Amino acid sequence: MGTVVAIKNAQHPPKAAQSRMETIIVTQAMVNSWRIPPFQRELRINAKVREVTEQIKVNEVVEGVLTLGTLRADSNILYIVDGQHRIEAFKLSGLEEAIADVRVCIFSNFAEMSDEFVRLNSSLVRMRPDDMLRGMENTVPALREIRRSCEFVGYGQLRRRSGSGPILSMSALLRCWVASQWETPASGSGAVTGGSVGLALSLDQKSTANLIAFLSTAHAAWGRDPEYFRLWGNLNLTLCMWLWNKLVIDRDRSGNRWRMVVLDIPQFKKCLMSVSADADYVAWLQGRNLTDRDRSPCYGRLKAIFSRRLTEETREKPFLPQPAWASK
Numbered sequence: 001m002g003t004v005v006a007i008k009n010a011q012h013p014p015k016a017a018q019s020r021m022e023t024i025i026v027t028q029a030m031v032n033s034w035r036i037p038p039f040q041r042e043l044r045i046n047a048k049v050r051e052v053t054e055q056i057k058v059n060e061v062v063e064g065v066l067t068l069g070t071l072r073a074d075s076n077i078l079y080i081v082d083g084q085h086r087i088e089a090f091k092l093s094g095l096e097e098a099i100a101d102v103r104v105c106i107f108s109n110f111a112e113m114s115d116e117f118v119r120l121n122s123s124l125v126r127m128r129p130d131d132m133l134r135g136m137e138n139t140v141p142a143l144r145e146i147r148r149s150c151e152f153v154g155y156g157q158l159r160r161r162s163g164s165g166p167i168l169s170m171s172a173l174l175r176c177w178v179a180s181q182w183e184t185p186a187s188g189s190g191a192v193t194g195g196s197v198g199l200a201l202s203l204d205q206k207s208t209a210n211l212i213a214f215l216s217t218a219h220a221a222w223g224r225d226p227e228y229f230r231l232w233g234n235l236n237l238t239l240c241m242w243l244w245n246k247l248v249i250d251r252d253r254s255g256n257r258w259r260m261v262v263l264d265i266p267q268f269k270k271c272l273m274s275v276s277a278d279a280d281y282v283a284w285l286q287g288r289n290l291t292d293r294d295r296s297p298c299y300g301r302l303k304a305i306f307s308r309r310l311t312e313e314t315r316e317k318p319f320l321p322q323p324a325w326a327s328k
Contacts, residue, residue: 019105026062026100031087034068037079039114039138041131042156043088052089062090062100067120069105069113081105081113082120111138129171129196130155142203143170149212152219167224168232174199176234177211179290180241184325187234187290214244217265221272228276230285235298238290240275243302244268246321261310261318274309281305299326
């Protein structure tokens with residue numbers, strides 16, 4: 001792996017099972033050969049990284065422990081599990097060589113490797129919710145299934161554009177979905193311990209299937225054209241999810257709900273298509289958020305759009321939910 005150099009009083013972390021720890025001289029060629037695993041977060045060059053770059057230039061040492069991973073099936077390939085920003089700082093320093101503590105762990109698969117990535121959590125650049133969720137994808141079935149079924153869902157900051165690429169972040173999606181499960185949909189409603197990680201772990205198979213069915217229906221109705229990007233915002237998305245749960249998923253019409261309309265997926269899709277066709281509503285969404293101020297008027301507009309479309313389809317005026325929060 002490199003030339004081993006003895007360092008006096010070096011403080012090494014405990015050696016984990018199936019791992020080895022060495023203090024070595026790293027070179028530019030060496031670090032460039034290390035690969036980025038699929039779960040690794042996006043590289044961001046911030047002020048802290050530039051500060052570390054200047055420290056490396058002076059000390060010729062990469063501080064902390066760099067954790068690399070290798071798979072049993074191919075031990076010749078090394079992946080960067082933790083320390084990619086410090087490694088980038090070394091690259092930016094321009095030095096040909098530097099001293100670094102390097103820990104190499106052996107994993108059976110990428111799922112085990114991603115678990116170690118989440119556990120270590122480099123502190124050089126703060127982990128965002130989507131960074132954590134990306135690292136969990138190999139071990140959380142719900143995340144894998146959403147990504148497999150909905151290629152327009154991604155991680156991190158989105159560069160929305162027509163064509164390919166994600167138009168909805170996983171962390172925003174999970175927050176909207178959980179908010180839509182409650183009688184009063186609001187930011188932070190039904191908060192789960194652990195933030196976005198807790199939200200991901202709380203998804204069971206049934207809820208995941210329902211979410212994917214909604215996403216597929218919404219994508220079929222709205223697509224990824226730039227003029228419809230506002231429909232994927234938190235306010236509209238959460239309230240459409242709320243209506244989906246009330247009208248499509250919850251089909252119990254006993255008690256006081258006996259008059260409320262029940263929709264199938266094709267009918268709900270037509271309503272969502274009418275939402276995207278309403279230019280005034282799409283324009284109104286600009287700058288709106290899932291707050292008490294915007295939630296009620298937004299629902300009123302959505303309800304009117306749904307009502308018009310269903311009246312056209314059935315020739316009867318539908319009875320839609322009339323929640324207390326929408327009359328405020």
